[in-house]
Amino acid sequence: MKDFKKIKVIKGENSFEIINPTNYPLIGHGAQGAVFKLSEDRCVKIYTNREQAKMEERALKAGQHLSFMPKLYKARSNYIIMEYFNAPTLKEYLKNSMYMPEAIAIKLINILKELKKAGFSMLDAPLRHIFVLENGDLKVIDHVNSFKRQHPAPIKLLRELKLILLKDSFLMHVERxxxxxxxxxxxxxxEKDIDFRKISVSSGGQGNAVNVDSAxxxxxxxxxxxxxxxxxxEDKxxxxxxxxxxxxxxKKVLLSCQHLPFIPKVYETSSNYILMEYLLGPDLNSFLKKQRSMPEYITRHLLKLLKTMKAHGFKQVDSPLRxxxxxxxxxxxxxxxxxxxxxxxxxxxMFKDLHLLNFLDSFLEQVKVLDEKTYREWTKTPIPLNELVKKQTYTGPHIKDELNKKIKTPEQIVKEILIRE
Known part of the structure; x- marks a missing residue:
């Protein structure tokens, strides 16, 4: 099990690199680092920032007496070995619910009360960080900011419940x-109720991203x-x-191109914001990760999109998968x-993204068949892949568990719609 130390998780200014020479599968990654499954009951979280590792270690140790806290097995300067849960997240568990089950509401209330009693300042957790075990117990992960952020009310929990139309049902239980x-x-x-027109963001955040108010x-x-x-x-x-x-x-691009089918609808603009259509569906990077090969119909749609961009005067003719x-x-x-x-x-x-998914060669072969002129334009000079992938690299086992499921995912439904088209 010690060979997990060979895994490297590196975060640059504009990149996130995972080098995994082991057979431990990647089960999650985000701003703090990456998580790998070690066994049926253990996983390791490898951090890009040692200070964040210390913060989560402190929180886990402070909450080991709490029933919903993962067991802590080992903590070092850049990794933590903790309990692994082979269970659905609360978001998945509630996906088809018409109302919030009282039993779940009671457990969530108790978690928030216990966090407060234990001195945590972040009395909150998004649905994806809460797991529902077979016996109905809830477990909560990701406690890096438990003593840093001030969330006296469950901001993330309530706003995610709102998106799946269960916020009001949950609050009825809380009120009673x-x-x-x-x-x-x-x-x-x-006190926090705010018009989005009054929100401001500033440059200079972590990893070159803008600074935002998490509350x-x-x-x-x-x-x-x-x-x-x-x-x-729901739609904006x-x-x-x-x-x-x-x-x-x-604003100039969106407003002048509202007639193009791939441009989101715009409802309102100002000097620092654009109110636009919320797009319901998976991004192409997430979708293609679950495919065994490059779907030809996706190639056709991408080719049509890029040619439309070029025909309408776009100077940057590109379509990053994300x-x-x-x-x-x-x-x-x-x-x-x-x-x-x-x-x-x-x-x-787009070439870089497809290369990282091992689909670039098959994509280009399909383009050659569909539109040989475009293929020649794209390949008349070598594609600088080595330079491109320096910005973002992922090597290691691919997760294809979804391929073995018989239940249709939203991505599969979208795929069928596009095929019919």
Whole structure:
């Protein structure tokens, strides 16, 4: 088991690199590091920041007496070995629920009360960090910021329950079972209730991303060096920029191209924000990770999208997979700040993403069959893959568990819609 120490997790200014020469599968990664399964009951979290490792170690040790806290087996300067849960997250568990089960509501209330009693300042947890065991018990992971962030009310929990239409049902249980707690939350959110038009973000955050207020009641769904994206309703989101220049550049692209099928609808703009369509569906990077081979119909849609961009005067002709969303209306492309200003006639970001998924060669072969002229334009000079992948590299076992499931995922449903089209 000690060979997990060969795994390297490196976070650069604009990159995240995982080098995994072992057979331990990657089961999750984020801003703090990456998690690998060691056995049926243990996993290891490897951190990119040693201070964050110390913060989570402190929180886990302080909460070992709590029934919902993962067991801590070993902690060192850059990793922690802890209990692994082979169980659905609460988000998955509640996916088809029409109301919040009282038994789950009671357990969530007790978790929040116990966190407060133990002196934690972050009385909160997103649904994806809560696991439901076979016996119905709940377990909560990711405690790095438990003593750092001030969340006297469950901001993340409530905003995620709102997205799956269970917030009101949960609050009904809270009001009946814990009226004092309910009033405290009500007062907190009344004070925090804010119009998205009054939100501001600033440059200079971690990893070159903008700084945001983590205590805002709106769900943060994206954060980069240009700005932050919040979901404001079921079908709308707002992108708030740190620089007026970036807002104006993207506004020009979106408003002049509303007739193009891959451009999100715009509802309202200002000097530092754009209120636009919220796109329901997986990004293409997540979708393709679950495929055994490059789907030819995806190649056709990408080729059509890129040729449309070029025909309508886009200077940056590219479609990064993380910015390409599969929806019931076809492919939609987000992040257009540099579409009219940055000269780029080949989709280099897309090439890099496909290369990392081992799909670039098959993609180009399909393009050659579908549109030989475009293929020649893209390949007349070598694609600088070595330079591109320096920015982001992942080597190690691929997770393909979803391929073995017989239940249709949202991605599979979208795939069928695109095939019919």
């Amino acid at each position: 079972l814990e009226p004092k707690m309910y009033k405290e939350w009500e007062k907190f959110f009344d 805002l009641p709106l769900p943060l769904i994206g954060q980069g060096h240009q700005g932050a994206v919040y979901r404001v309703s 989101c707002v992108k708030i920029y740190s620089k007026e220049e970036h807002a104006n550049q993207e 910015h390409t969303i599969l929806t019931v209306d076809g492919l939609k492309l987000i992040d257009h700040v540099y579409s009219f200003t940055r000269e780029q006639d080949r989709p280099l970001e």
